[in-house]
Amino acid sequence: MPIHEKSLIRPENLVTHERLVLEGVDVSGDWSTFIEPRVVTDYNENLQDEIAALPGGEFLHRCWQCGSCTNACTVNAINPDFNPRYWIYLVRLGMEEELLRDKDIIWQCVSCHKCTYACPRDVNPEGVMKATAHWLELKGLTERKPSMLFDEVFSEQVFATGKIEDGRVLRQFFAKTGQSLFQDWLVALVRSFVRRLPLGLMMRLGFAGVFRPRTKGWARSSAAIRDHVAERRAEERRALGLPAGGPEA
Amino acid sequence: MTREYKRVAYYPGCALEETGHAYNRSTKEVGKALGLELVELKNWNCCGAMEVKNIDPKVETYLSARNLAIAAEMGFEVVMAPCNGCYHNLKKAEYDLAADPATRESVDRLSQRAGHKTYESGSVATIHALDWLKAAIGEEGLRRRIRNSLAGLKIANYYGCMYTRPRHIFPEKDKGPGSESTAKPHFMDDLLAAAGATCVEYPLKTACCGGAHTLSDSDTSTRLVLNLLEGAEVCGADVIATECPTCHTGLEIHQVRAEKVFGRKTRVKILYFTQLLGMALGLSARRVGVHENFSDSSDLLKARRLG
Ligand code: SF4
Numbered sequence: 001m002p003i004h005e006k007s008l009i010r011p012e013n014l015v016t017h018e019r020l021v022l023e024g025v026d027v028s029g030d031w032s033t034f035i036e037p038r039v040v041t042d043y044n045e046n047l048q049d050e051i052a053a054l055p056g057g058e059f060l061h062r063c064w065q066c067g068s069c070t071n072a073c074t075v076n077a078i079n080p081d082f083n084p085r086y087w088i089y090l091v092r093l094g095m096e097e098e099l100l101r102d103k104d105i106i107w108q109c110v111s112c113h114k115c116t117y118a119c120p121r122d123v124n125p126e127g128v129m130k131a132t133a134h135w136l137e138l139k140g141l142t143e144r145k146p147s148m149l150f151d152e153v154f155s156e157q158v159f160a161t162g163k164i165e166d167g168r169v170l171r172q173f174f175a176k177t178g179q180s181l182f183q184d185w186l187v188a189l190v191r192s193f194v195r196r197l198p199l200g201l202m203m204r205l206g207f208a209g210v211f212r213p214r215t216k217g218w219a220r221s222s223a224a225i226r227d228h229v230a231e232r233r234a235e236e237r238r239a240l241g242l243p244a245g246g247p248e249a
Numbered sequence: 250m251t252r253e254y255k256r257v258a259y260y261p262g263c264a265l266e267e268t269g270h271a272y273n274r275s276t277k278e279v280g281k282a283l284g285l286e287l288v289e290l291k292n293w294n295c296c297g298a299m300e301v302k303n304i305d306p307k308v309e310t311y312l313s314a315r316n317l318a319i320a321a322e323m324g325f326e327v328v329m330a331p332c333n334g335c336y337h338n339l340k341k342a343e344y345d346l347a348a349d350p351a352t353r354e355s356v357d358r359l360s361q362r363a364g365h366k367t368y369e370s371g372s373v374a375t376i377h378a379l380d381w382l383k384a385a386i387g388e389e390g391l392r393r394r395i396r397n398s399l400a401g402l403k404i405a406n407y408y409g410c411m412y413t414r415p416r417h418i419f420p421e422k423d424k425g426p427g428s429e430s431t432a433k434p435h436f437m438d439d440l441l442a443a444a445g446a447t448c449v450e451y452p453l454k455t456a457c458c459g460g461a462h463t464l465s466d467s468d469t470s471t472r473l474v475l476n477l478l479e480g481a482e483v484c485g486a487d488v489i490a491t492e493c494p495t496c497h498t499g500l501e502i503h504q505v506r507a508e509k510v511f512g513r514k515t516r517v518k519i520l521y522f523t524q525l526l527g528m529a530l531g532l533s534a535r536r537v538g539v540h541e542n543f544s545d546s547s548d549l550l551k552a553r554r555l556g
């Protein structure tokens with residue numbers, strides 16, 4: 001894949017001499033700029049297989065690097081470092097160290113599916129973003145990111161009761177990420193809302209803590225789902241060469 | 250269209266029981282006003298939204314397959330989901346079950362272990378509230394029933410992500426005149442225009458509100474929403490009409506957050522399209538749950554003598 005990556009030319013690899021005279025010609029400053037050659041030796045040959053083994057990463061191998069995903073991407077528009085096409089390139093070549101430079105932004109994919117819509121090869125780049133973020137966490141290369149914590153709080157509630165109560169998801173998520181429920185904007189929102197709220201709805205929201213929504217006859221579905229997820233988790237850990245167990249979802 | 254739309258199965262989903270209750274209320278009220286019957290799925294479960302698939306996509310498919318199986322068992326051929334997330338997941342399950350044998354196998358196994366009938370793919374058609382009103386009443390039918398025209402109201406119609414993307418799970422879209430477009434959806438525009446409103450040209454109608462990270466990456470969501478709100482104002486809209494509880498609540502939350510955290514105030518109102526349609530049909534603001542929205546649009550509604 002002959003892709004020329006400007007981002008591989010980094011300031012630390014650029015060399016300029018303040019004062020340099022070669023054979024009587026003054027080439028000081030920008031005239032003498034050259035780029036240090038970089039030699040990559042630390043390929044991770046398993047990188048593509050490992051990410052492809054995680055949910056969403058399955059079709060990674062189809063990518064032909066057209067860049068439509070990055071071009072369409074919502075997050076790329078507000079942060080040019082967020083580059084799905086580039087990350088897929090790195091994963092396919094096994095350039096783990098390069099990938100790790102962006103480890104703290106990959107989770108920010110908002111699942112808008114603009115990339116999936118644009119991709120001519122059915123790679124499902126959105127899924128690859130999730131798989132890559134997941135891989136980083138499973139390998140212990142990043143701390144747990146808020147989005148994964150949110151996914152877990154949310155899914156746990158679905159697995160347990162069959163339904164979601166959003167107030168509870170919010171409280172648990174804030175508790176898990178150590179955020180205060182009394183952030184200015186949230187307080188302002190609730191205040192303006194409560195002012196106009198009829199008693200009936202207030203009661204309903206208040207009582208949601210007591211009468212939690214749940215699906216009747218969910219116990220067997222719940223057990224089936226938990227078994228399935230545990231099996232999948234074990235498979236994933238095997239595929240990544242990790243010991244069994246570890247932090248469970 | 251040969252299917253029966255006057256009486257369909259109704260899958261409200263979790264959000265419509267809580268933060269999106271106004272959407273639930275207004276959808277039912279509009280149905281009632283138009284003589285359409287909604288029969289709620291018995292013992293439905295959460296569709297998994299945008300979260301469960303990141304834990305395990307097969308489980309997410311199972312969640313929707315269970316809901317579809319319930320619709321089939323209740324004897325319905327059509328299930329209507331007003332929430333984009335639910336709608337998207339039911340559609341995706343339908344697609345994956347038909348196209349991917351591995352998914353089929355996992356879902357069959359899960360259903361078996363859970364002790365219920367597995368869903369026979371292709372037996373129930375999933376539609377959105379927009380499809381429902383277009384198919385069951387249509388613009389002409391609606392026009393005849395308008396009692397309180399939205400004339401003069403400028404609306405930016407916001408459809409978000411899940412209603413059109415990815416395209417392959419919506420085989421009935423992009424089929425030429427009369428069908429919905431995934432690049433430039435127009436069903437909501439059509440319905441609200443029939444109710445008398447002026448739908449402004451809004452290029453951000455399928456842009457993303459960051460709903461997946463409303464809480465986990467609030468700054469990104471606020472930036473995305475602010476763009477939608479300011480964009481709508483630039484396009485001359487008084488109101489953004491929504492058709493998804495996640496988008497709707499996201500827009501409301503981040504309108505406040507943009508003001509409090511970024512110091513950027515926007516005035517455009519945010520209402521569910523069913524609330525606007527309901528008021529055009531002569532229902533009061535209260536009947537369509539305007540008081541249950543987080544954002545306050547009473548001044549606009551008063552000025553326009555709506556509700
Ligand atoms: S759009 Fe698809 S094929 Fe093109 S670079 Fe992105 S993932 Fe690869």
Ligand code: SF4
Pocket residue numbers: 069072073074075076084108109110111112113114115116125126129
């Ligand atoms: S789904 Fe993620 S990667 Fe794809 S366009 Fe949206 S933000 Fe970008």
